[in-house]
Amino acid sequence: MVIQKLDKLQTMFAEMERALIAYSGGIDSTLVAKIARDVLGDRALAVTAISPSLLPEDLEEARIQAAEIGIHHQEIQTHEMENPNYTSNPVNRCYFCKSELHDTLKPLALQWGYPYIVDGVNADDLRDYRPGIQAAKERGVRSPLAEVGVSKAEVRELSKILSLSGWNKPAQPCLSSRFPYGEEITVNKLQRVGRAEVYLRKLGWQNLRVRSEKDTARIELPPEQIKEFVLTTDLPQLVKTFQEFGFIYVTLDLEGYRSGKLNQVLTPEAIGQS
Template identity: 30%
Template sequence: MTTTHTPRPDTAPDARPDARPDVLPHILRDMLAAMPELAVALSGGLDSRFLTHAALLAGCRVTALHVTGPHMPPRETAEARRWATSRGAAFITVALDPLTIPAIAAGDRDRCYHCKHAAFTALLAQAAPLPLCDGTNADDLTAHRPGLRALRELAVRSPLAEAGLSKADIRALAARTGMDRPDQAARPCLLTRLAYGMRPDAATLARLAAAEGALEDLGLWDFRLRLAPDAPPRLQIGPAHAERVEPAGDGRRDDLLRVLARHGFGDAAIDTGGPVSGYFDR
C-alpha cells in the first residue's frame, strides 16, 4: 500500500523563487564568491537551506551533504533531497550511526559535541577537496551549543555566523530573496528528545520519528516529543499551536493522544504554550 505524505505548512513544496542575489549582504556575498565551489552540511533546517540558497544565488556550485542515521527522520532526508535537487545542488547522503559512539550511547551531556565531531569528520572526508560550510548563525554563538566546539576543532566554515547574521536576519533575507518557507520551525535531531543519561536505541528513535511524523500530518510543527526516565512521555506544544489543543474538552487532545498511543506513547502528557527548544538544557 502506498501512503501519501501531506507536508506540514513549513515543508510544503516550494514555489519557484524570485531570485534576488543583490539583496544578500555584501559581506556574505563576497565570502561565498571566494568559494566558487563548496560543500554545505545540509540538514534541511532553515539555516543550512538558506546558506545553500545564498551560495547558489552568489553563483557557487554547491554540493549538499546530508547525514543519515537512526537519529534523523527519513522524511526529513527525503525533504532535504527534494529541496536541494530542485534548486540544482548536488545531493549526497553520508551515513552515520551515532549510537556506536560511547558518550552518545550513554546519554552524556556532551553528546551533541561527540555527534557533531563524528558527523563533520565524515562530512569533511566526503567534501574534500571542497571547503565545507555549515549553517551556524550568530545567535548560536551566544546559546548553549556544545557542538560548536567540534566545528571549531575541525575548522568548518560558518559563513552566516561570520557575516553576523542572526536567525531573524536569516528569516528576513530568505523572504526577500525568494526562498520558500522563511518561517520554518527548528527541527533538531531525534537525540535531543531524550533526557541526558538515557541510553538511546534505534527502535525508540524510530518510534519517535514515526510519532512526530504522524503529528505533523495533523498539521503540527511547533512541538517536541520528550522522553525522560521514570516519567511519562511529554508532548510539548509551542505557542504557535497551543490554541489547537485548548480547551481540553473539544476532542483535539484526544486526536493527539490516539496518534501517540499508536506509536507506543499512550501515557503521554501534553504541555502547551511554553518554548519547545532547549528543554533538557534549562
C-alpha cells in the same frame, strides 16, 4: 542592513571558490546552500548525513529543497549510534554527533576537491550551549552566517528575500534532542518520537516537540495554541495512537514550547565538566 550581510556572504563564497555545505535541510543550512549555489554554481555541493536521528520526512524535504535550489546534493551515512559517548546522552552529546559528521565529511571534501566545509550555524546559536559548534571548529569548519552576524530572524528574512519556500518553517533539530540528558538513546526511541511528531504534524500542528522521558511522551506546543489543541483534538485517539507507538503515558507541557528548553537543567558545573 540585512542586504549588506547578504553581500558579505556572497563575497565570502566567491573567495572560497569551492565549498561543501553540511546540509540538513533546515532553514539555516538551506539558506547557506542557496547563497553558495547562486555564487559558485556547480562548484557548490550540499551533503546530507543520514542517521536514525533524521526523520525520513525531513530527509525527503531536504531533497526537494536542494532540487529547488539547483545545488548538487549528496547523501552519506553517519554512525554516531555506534558511539557510546553519544548514545549515553551526556550533556555534550552534540559534540560527538558533530565529530562523527565532520570526521566523515572532511576526507570526502578533500577527495572531491572542496577546500572548505561550511555549516548553517547562525549568530544566535553562539549564545546557547552548543558543544557541536566546538567539534566543527576543531575540524576547520566555517560558519558563514555566524561569521557575518546573521541572526535567526535575519535567516528567515533573507530566506524570504531569496524566495526559499521554507523561509517560515519551524526549526527542526535532530530527534536526539527530545531526550533528557543521561537517558540512553536508542533507534527504537528515536523512531517512536519521530512517528509521534509526524502524527501531530499531519493533524495540523507544525511548531512542536514530543519530548520523551522513559515511557512518557510530553507534547510541547506554542503557549497560544495549547487551548485550541485541547479543545479540538481527539485526545483519546491521540493517546491510543501514542501508545501504539510505544509510549505508556502522554502529557501536555503547560508552559509550552520554548527553544533550548532541554538546556534549562544545565548548571555551569555540568557544562564545565563536559
